[in-house]
Amino acid sequence: MRPLKLTVLAFALGLFILASPTAPAPVPTSVTAEALAHQIEARMLGDFTAENLRVEAVPFDDQSYTQQGRVQWIMFTADSLPQQPITIRDVFVKALDVTLDLDKLFTPAKDVVTVSLGRSIVGARITEEDLNTMVGPGSAFAEQSGMENLKMELTPGQIKISGNYRPLFGSEIELTGTLEVEERRRVNFLPLGAKLNGMPLPKAILKAVLKRLNPLIDFDTVPLGPTVEEVTILEDEVRVVG
Structure with a gap:
């Protein structure tokens, strides 16, 4: 093969590599409820200017559930949660028997995608x-x-x-x-x-x-x-x- 053809081939290969989508970050080998809560909190702090945000997760006794993104409950509270177009206050959300998509949660975007939910408990207020x-x-x-x-x-x-x-x-x-x-x-x-x-x-x-x-x-x-x-x-x- 001529040197020119080799150069063109190498250039094309380089463009293909640059254009290829970046592989998603792998899910940790050992997922804990604390890690789930941390990812959710990081995402929410990126999306909202939440005041006094607190996120907590409690696993089932069977830890294999956590490895699937399923926990006994996840709860978050915040004094205020500004969202377009209004601010909600004294926010309390508790998701019971909830399963999250780990492949989406453990990426740079930290997308919080609920796969299944037993039920939720919600409380909030909006002032005049x-x-x-x-x-x-x-x-x-x-x-x-x-x-x-x-x-x-x-x-x-x-x-x-x-x-x-x-x-x-x-x-x-x-x-x-x-x-x-x-x-x-x-x-x-x-x-x-x-x-x-x-x-x-x-x-x-x-x-x-x-x-x-x-x-x-x-x-x-x-x-x-x-x-x-x-x-x-x-x-x-x-x-x-x-």
Whole structure:
């Protein structure tokens, strides 16, 4: 073979090696519950600016389960867990009889993928102040919804949203409603009344506003696959339990 052909072949081989995907990091030979908790905590700290995050895992007596990514329970708590577009507080999530995908967890990305889950226990709260921050000046909702001077007010069992609708020359808009759980994962605002300058709000405008507003709280992004069973509106906060 001519030297030129050898050079071209070597160059092509080098490009193939560089283009090939990097092999995933191997799962440790001996996996412990503590190692699982460490990986989850590292991933969450990378995704969220969590305040006082604590992650704990307890194995079954049969250690072979842990080698499969299955433990008796994993629990994490945090004083606050900022997630787009809202901050949830006093977070408590406990996953019972949970199995994680070790091949995804023990990679540089540390993806927390739940393969199976017996059940979960969830507790969290969202303050009226956090809700107003979510819809306030400079927020994505304020920019995209056409609403401004927004204010959310909580009373037991009810949420009131008021403000101005820019496309109609700042007309006053008022929504009253409650909260409902969708597919045990998301919490949505459910309107019971909608007015524009004291008159019924056109359905097209209401639909556009709700599309931008919901979900208010989304647990799809929270690790371990927790599910929500009940949401309660109090005087100045929303309580979520599961």
